[in-house]
Amino acid sequence: MDDSTQRDPVAVGSQVSRLDFDIEWPPKHAAAYLIEEPAPILIDTGDPGDRAETTIREGLAASGYDPADIEAVVVTHPHSDHIGQVPLLREAGAAVYAPRPVLEQLERDPDDLAAGVREIGRSTGYHGEAIDRAVEQAQSSLRRNRRLLAPEAAVPFEFDEPFSVAGREFEPIHTPGHQIHHASVATDLNGERVLFSGDALIESFRPGAIHVGIDYGAYDAVEAFHRAMDRLEERDFHRVFPGHGPVFTDYRGAIETTRSSLETLTGEVLEAVTAVGPAPPTELTRHRVGETRHPAQLLDTLGALGTLEERGRVEYEDRDGVRYYSFRKASP
The missing domain is CATH 1.10.10.10 (Winged helix-like DNA-binding domain superfamily/Winged helix DNA-binding domain)
Known part of the structure; x- marks a missing residue:
């Protein structure tokens, strides 16, 4: 995208700024959000790499900040296009908040992960080198995510238990399917109830039911996605800030579209x-x-x-x- 930082026309006043990161795989971009207040908070951080670091530095500068000004980072889920710049913000002094099960997942024994990938990969029809590649990819992702979102250096939060960050209260909602421990986080901004939905709810398309990847639990992904929609349907939001696609206000319509896509x-x-x-x-x-x-x-x-x-x-x-x-x- 031409401008790495966009003030979306449907954002809540000027309190939220959006940072768009170019990524190599569909949908070719990922979004992070800066809540601008005396103690600024960043929701997700984009992907790893020098280009993304430039994006985040320029995006913060456009709002008058640099990384050292960020009080906290809140992570929705541990995919690399959402946690890529956590080390930059953490080293600059930001506290990093993430769902407790995500941090526990990052401590998983690589041998146990390999066993899950081999069993489920075999069940799909993979064999030989294809299974070996899947194991290496899964273990490599675990090592990368553990480095980016260092579990020992993060502050855990529990699903469905409100937590406070720099004086702002968030409600974390467990929304699996795209990722098994995915959190959508709700808060109040300028008199509106808003949702930072990560990759759980996107208006323009349904994210893949990645859930656990090729691992134990892979066959539960669509049912988990439906459970996520059930939880979201119990609530109401004026505005949604997703990890991909535009900010939107048709919350119920997006849930209906997601359910329809799953069916x-x-x-x-x-x-x-x-x-x-x-x-x-x-x-x-x-x-x-x-x-x-x-x-x-x-x-x-x-x-x-x-x-x-x-x-x-x-x-x-x-x-x-x-x-x-x-x-x-x-x-x-």
């Missing part, structure tokens, strides 16, 4: 099972999307299969650790 995904996977089953998830994904370009496409399939199994629409046969899914016919 469309589930229907597409059921059609694939009906057309080519019995088949493993990798083959079902190829039938659904053609060439698989992004891991999120396979992860969407896994989450939808878990939902379809829970609804009694599909079943699978385990063949040497690989799941072969077929349509479950109704009992006579």
Whole structure:
């Protein structure tokens, strides 16, 4: 984007500034938000790298700040395009707040992670070098995220328990699906109830049901996303500041669109099972999307299969650790 810092026309007065970071994968940008008050607070921090550091320094400067002025950083979830500049802010003196389960996840034994990736990767139809690559990618991500969001240096907060940052109260809402320990954080700004939704609720598209990646729990992703929408539906917000896409005010409409997208995904996977089953998830994904370009496409399939199994629409046969899914016919 031409301007790394945008004051969105629907932002609440001048109290929130948006910083947009260019990233290499879809949707090609990520957003962080600066709450401008005597003790400034940053929600998420963009991606790692020199270009992102320049973005954050220039973005803060446009509002009259530098990194040392930031009182605190609040992290919605531990994906690299949201925690990339945490070290910069932490070293400049900001306190870093993150969900307690996220910090616990970062302390996971790499061998346990490898076991989960191997078992679930095998179940999808991966084998040989493909599984080895998945293990290395998962362990590499764990090492990177542990370095960026150092758990021993962060302040944990609990889901659904309000916490205070520099005199401002936030309500953290557990919104899994895109990421298992994702927090959307609510607060009051200029008489409005607003939500910093991270990647849980975006008006222009549904984020991938990444949840845990290829690991234990991957087949729970779509159901988790539905639970997140259930929790959000219990609340009302005037305005939403998402991690991608524009700031928006049609909160209920975005929930409805997200639910509709999840149901469309589930229907597409059921059609694939009906057309080519019995088949493993990798083959079902190829039938659904053609060439698989992004891991999120396979992860969407896994989450939808878990939902379809829970609804009694599909079943699978385990063949040497690989799941072969077929349509479950109704009992006579």
